[in-house]
Amino acid sequence: MNSLKILFIVLLNCTSALAQDIKIIDKPIIYDSTRFKLSLQYLKERHGIIKTEPKIEPIMIVLHWTEAKTMSSTFNTFNQPTLNGDRKAIAGASNLNVSSQFLIDRDGSIYRLMPENNFARHVIGLNYCAIGVENVGGNDFPLTDAQLLANEELVRYLTNKYSIKYLIGHYEYTLFKNSAIWKETDPNYQTIKDDPGISFMQKIRFDLKDLNLKSAPNK
Numbered sequence: 001m002n003s004l005k006i007l008f009i010v011l012l013n014c015t016s017a018l019a020q021d022i023k024i025i026d027k028p029i030i031y032d033s034t035r036f037k038l039s040l041q042y043l044k045e046r047h048g049i050i051k052t053e054p055k056i057e058p059i060m061i062v063l064h065w066t067e068a069k070t071m072s073s074t075f076n077t078f079n080q081p082t083l084n085g086d087r088k089a090i091a092g093a094s095n096l097n098v099s100s101q102f103l104i105d106r107d108g109s110i111y112r113l114m115p116e117n118n119f120a121r122h123v124i125g126l127n128y129c130a131i132g133v134e135n136v137g138g139n140d141f142p143l144t145d146a147q148l149l150a151n152e153e154l155v156r157y158l159t160n161k162y163s164i165k166y167l168i169g170h171y172e173y174t175l176f177k178n179s180a181i182w183k184e185t186d187p188n189y190q191t192i193k194d195d196p197g198i199s200f201m202q203k204i205r206f207d208l209k210d211l212n213l214k215s216a217p218n219k
């Protein structure tokens with residue numbers, strides 16, 4: 001084998017390693033028997049789905065921002081299995097605390113808060129089929145370029161692993177109302193969202209065009 005051939009093979013290996021390389025830091029929130037039971041209850045009462053284990057078959061990724069300033073404050077908010085007393089708008093629907101499967105810090109570090117296909121409460125009507133990705137940011141501190149890149153990597157990783165068809169920003173979730181995908185037993189249970197910002201969704205969709213992910217049903 002001549003040296004040019006060897007160089008070519010080395011380069012090929014480097015490229016494939018880069019494509020699969022994603023650094024995910026496991027930082028689990030409490031997933032105890034209380035969260036387990038409340039997740040099954042949420043699946044039954046809100047989504048009308050009876051399960052013996054709170055697992056999902058993801059077909060969608062929902063991107064969020066936290067409105068909390070730091071990774072650790074968000075982690076602490078999600079860590080307890082039951083909902084904090086001040087979330088009155090959603091407390092009537094379930095005592096299960098909000099959370100997501102992933103959390104991305106301002107520097108692009110990706111944290112996995114629970115097994116990827118565990119049930120998490122992050123988007124009304126769609127939790128049973130959606131992986132949630134929270135980003136530390138908000139209206140006053142928009143998401144960073146490092147977060148954009150990390151979200152892109154994570155979406156590619158998840159799309160490669162599961163049958164993901166949809167990529168949406170949380171503010172778009174009501175587009176699924178009246179579609180077969182929407183599962184919420186109370187037609188009036190809805191909140192208004194603006195995360196993670198329209199421009200962030202425009203940028204990520206442009207960069208991930210090749211994945212052909214949909215943004216709404218029948219589109």
Ligand SMILES: [Zn+2]
Binds near residue numbers: 064065170193
């Ligand atoms: Zn959100």
